[in-house]
Amino acid sequence: MRLDLSALSSSFRGSLITPYDPDYEGARVLFNTRVRTRPALIARCADAGDVAAAIRFAREQELPLSVRGGGHHASGLSLVEGGVVVDVGGMRDVVFDPASGTATVGPGIGWRDVDRVTYAEHSFTGPDGLEYGLAGPGGECPTVSNAGYTLGGGYGPLGRTFGLGCDHLLAAEMVDADGRLLRASETEHPDLFWALRGAGGAGFGVVTSLTYRLNPLPKTVVGGVIAWPFERAREIFRAYRDLYANRADDRLALCLLLTTEPYPDGEPVIAMYGMYVGPPAEAHEAFAPIHALGEPLFSSIGETSYLDMMTVMGEEIVYGLQSKWLGGYFTQTGFDEDAFDVMAERFERSPSGYSMVRFDLLAGGAIARVPADATAFAHRSALHYVSIIAQWPGDEESAANVAWVDDFAAALRPHLTGEVYQNYADRDLADWPAAYYGANYPRLQRIKQEYDPSDVFHTPQSIRLP
Ligand SMILES: Cc1cc2nc3c(=O)[nH]c(=O)nc-3n(C[C@H](O)[C@H](O)[C@H](O)COP(=O)(O)OP(=O)(O)OC[C@H]3O[C@@H](n4cnc5c(N)ncnc54)[C@H](O)[C@@H]3O)c2cc1C
Numbered sequence: 001m002r003l004d005l006s007a008l009s010s011s012f013r014g015s016l017i018t019p020y021d022p023d024y025e026g027a028r029v030l031f032n033t034r035v036r037t038r039p040a041l042i043a044r045c046a047d048a049g050d051v052a053a054a055i056r057f058a059r060e061q062e063l064p065l066s067v068r069g070g071g072h073h074a075s076g077l078s079l080v081e082g083g084v085v086v087d088v089g090g091m092r093d094v095v096f097d098p099a100s101g102t103a104t105v106g107p108g109i110g111w112r113d114v115d116r117v118t119y120a121e122h123s124f125t126g127p128d129g130l131e132y133g134l135a136g137p138g139g140e141c142p143t144v145s146n147a148g149y150t151l152g153g154g155y156g157p158l159g160r161t162f163g164l165g166c167d168h169l170l171a172a173e174m175v176d177a178d179g180r181l182l183r184a185s186e187t188e189h190p191d192l193f194w195a196l197r198g199a200g201g202a203g204f205g206v207v208t209s210l211t212y213r214l215n216p217l218p219k220t221v222v223g224g225v226i227a228w229p230f231e232r233a234r235e236i237f238r239a240y241r242d243l244y245a246n247r248a249d250d251r252l253a254l255c256l257l258l259t260t261e262p263y264p265d266g267e268p269v270i271a272m273y274g275m276y277v278g279p280p281a282e283a284h285e286a287f288a289p290i291h292a293l294g295e296p297l298f299s300s301i302g303e304t305s306y307l308d309m310m311t312v313m314g315e316e317i318v319y320g321l322q323s324k325w326l327g328g329y330f331t332q333t334g335f336d337e338d339a340f341d342v343m344a345e346r347f348e349r350s351p352s353g354y355s356m357v358r359f360d361l362l363a364g365g366a367i368a369r370v371p372a373d374a375t376a377f378a379h380r381s382a383l384h385y386v387s388i389i390a391q392w393p394g395d396e397e398s399a400a401n402v403a404w405v406d407d408f409a410a411a412l413r414p415h416l417t418g419e420v421y422q423n424y425a426d427r428d429l430a431d432w433p434a435a436y437y438g439a440n441y442p443r444l445q446r447i448k449q450e451y452d453p454s455d456v457f458h459t460p461q462s463i464r465l466p
Contacts, residue, residue, distance in 0.1 A: 003040055008057045011226055013046035014090060022055075027087070028079065031143070034322035035076030039066070040465070042085045047142050048208040051086055052179035053234035055206070058179070059456065066459060067206050069108055069145030074325040076461045077201060089145060101134055102170060104211040107147035109319035111138025111156070112311060114146065118214050118433030120307045126216065130279055134214035135306050136303045137168040140313040147207050152423035153202030153377045155385075157253040157310075161277040162215045166197035166377055167370055173209040177456035181208070195447045198377025200422040200436070203462030204443065212325075223275025223309045224292060224300035227261060230268040230348070236293065237340040240272065240359070243289055244383060250365025251277040252286045257358050258343065261297070263316070264353030269297060269422035274362075275309060321354055321391040324402055325424050326409040327416075328435075329382035334415035342415075343386070346408040351400040354391035357408075361385035361421060378438040379419050385425060386412065425461060432461050442466070 005016055016026045018041055028040045040063060043054035055345055058065040064083035071078060071089065079085055091106035092115050103118055119133035126132045139149060139156040144167070154165020162168070171185035172193070182205070184193035195204060240256050254274040261269040272290065276283035280303055287301065300312075330339070347357050364383045372380045390405035392398065420429060422436035433441045444465040448455075455465055 003061070005041070007060070008043070008053055012043070012050055014044040014050050016144070017042040017044065030076055030079065031072065031319065032074060032076060032323045034324070035079065036389055037076055037079035037081050039079055039085045040082050042068075042087050044087045044090050047091065047174055048173065048181050051088065051175045051206045051208055052181070053077070053112050054084060054086045055175065055177065055456070056179055058086075064458065065456065067201060067457070069148040070110065070143050072141065072148060073079050073201065073425060074323070075425050077425065077427065077461060080459070088206060088398065091208065096122070098124075098134070101214050101216075103136065103214060104209060105146055105337075107207050107210065108145050110133055110142045110144060110202055111136050111146055111149070112142040112307065112314065113445055114138070115307050115310070120305070123219065126218070128279060133218045133219055133306075134218045135217040136212060137162060137165045138310070140310050141317055142311070142314040142325055147210055148201065149423065150210060151207060152194055153198055153379075153421065154423070155361040155363070155421075157255075157274050158217070158277055159367055160250040160253055160362060163366040163370065164377060166375055167366070168214075169197055169210060170213055171211040172196050172207050172299055174205040174207045174285065176205040177452050177454060183314065187353045191447050192451055195444055197375035197442055198422070198437075198440070199460070199463065200425070201459065202422075202457070203448065203457035203459060205457060217277065217306050218305050219281055220280055221275050221277070221306050221309070222280050222287065222301065222303055224302055224304065224311075225271055225273040226299040226451040227269045227271035227297045228293070229297055230270055230344075231259075233258070233270045233342045233344040234337075236270045236272075239289065239293055239344070241335050244362070247364070249286065251282075253277055253362060254290070255358065255360045255362055257356060257360070258347045258355045260353040264318075264354070268348055273313065275306070312351060318354060318361075318391070321393055322395075322398060322401075323389060323391045324405045325387055325389050325419065326405050326426055327385060327387040327424060328412075329379055329417045329419045329421075329444045330384045330386065331417050333418075335384050336415070339412065339415040342411050346411060349404065350390070351404055352390065352392040352397060354393070355401065355404070356389050356391070358387045358389060359384055360387055373440060376437065376440050376444055378440045379421065382417065382419070385421060386416070388412075427460055433464070436461075
């Protein structure tokens with residue numbers, strides 16, 4: 001049945017897309033094309049007023065609603081079957097204040113577009129005489145929204161040095177279930193501010209503006225990708241573990257990756273990618289243990305700019321694939337020889353060249369210095385996270401790829417804590433409150449009761465009322 005949109009469309013500034021619209025299919029597709037959810041309405045909002053109107057409309061029509069930013073939710077919970085999608089992906093303003101080193105941005109904008117303004121186009125001379133810009137605390141994917149990333153934590157290459165995305169948040173504006181615009185900070189709705197820093201799309205409202213502190217970063221840094229033949233996987237795993245065991249300097253940010261080179265039709269390789277978060281002159285010593293590993297298959301490690309390096313990495317992302325992501329945080333001793341055997345053996349059996357295993361959430365340093373109860377983000381003590389990412393194009397390949405990732409994760413389970421990063425959400429997870437939020441869950445439930453007592457922002461994995 002066609003929805004009567006007349007009550008909404010008269011004052012709505014953005015666009016309203018229903019299944020009768022030729023734009024519907026494009027508007028509905030998520031990064032993970034395995035998600036086939038068909039909403040009744042996608043309300044592409046232009047501002048907070050549109051957000052409030054879309055929420056009001058969904059409630060009046062008694063339709064379920066979901067919130068969508070960049071559309072990268074691993075399990076598709078930013079869409080709702082037969083309901084209203086409040087889509088804030090087009091709200092992409094950037095207001096940069098160089099004097100305070102902060103930026104206030106719309107929820108839909110990606111980190112590269114922020115960095116372009118604050119890091120590439122802005123310059124100042126640091127106390128060391130080098131030229132600097134101000135970088136946002138982003139990850140490498142240019143189309144992940146800053147809000148979706150930050151609300152669930154937000155790991156990027158600057159994390160060990162400066163903290164998670166959510167640790168950079170100074171204030172946020174949120175439209176609640178009654179259409180009120182609330183401002184949350186350390187001094188305004190501090191409990192909501194605590195929850196927004198880590199609870200993810202857990203259902204308090206729609207965030208329409210975020211203010212971040214930014215990070216001084218030299219215009220020239222040392223970083224890139226270095227890869228070795230897969231036969232050396234165990235040796236490289238060992239070197240990577242030793243690189244970070246008891247490491248005091250938190251400025252070397254290297255992730256580990258099992259992938260295929262050339263991607264996706266080549267041979268398996270093991271690679272490290274990332275950067276030294278500081279002056280290039282200091283990077284040589286930090287990279288010495290990596291270079292001591294001998295001749296790689298290839299290496300692009302060298303002087304670059306942070307924006308260029310992140311842009312190049314983002315260009316490696318393939319769109320339009322189906323996926324299933326599983327993973328978890330390693331126990332204190334779990335990143336060991338037995339785990340290395342499991343990972344090397346299982347990866348080689350992957351049915352798809354698009355699949356990968358990433359140790360992409362390198363923690364420690366500034367992330368670990370924040371107490372686990374200081375924000376809703378609970379996973380502060382772990383150093384390594386494994387993401388087993390099955391990716392494939394066609395439906396006929398789904399069963400084999402899902403079986404591969406399920407079996408792989410089961411084999412690795414003894415090495416993991418059971419905690420799961422809420423931004424790599426797995427909708428089949430039985431005890432998701434414990435896995436995502438640990439001891440912080442009861443407090444999140446009390447805040448849910450206060451800000452969304454009717455559970456309007458309900459998803460299969462939103463915070464439950466107490
Ligand atoms: C290719 C790829 C690379 C990634 N790289 C990283 C990385 O390097 N580091 C990292 O930490 N994570 C990374 N992620 C995970 C990513 O941060 C999360 O999936 C994030 O939630 C995506 O946000 P989105 O808005 O793009 O997605 P969406 O699917 O639109 O939304 C994700 C969740 O956030 C909620 N949400 C989004 N916007 C708002 C808002 N304004 N107000 C309230 N709720 C909102 C949605 O309801 C949904 O529950 C990556 C994901 C992908 C697919």
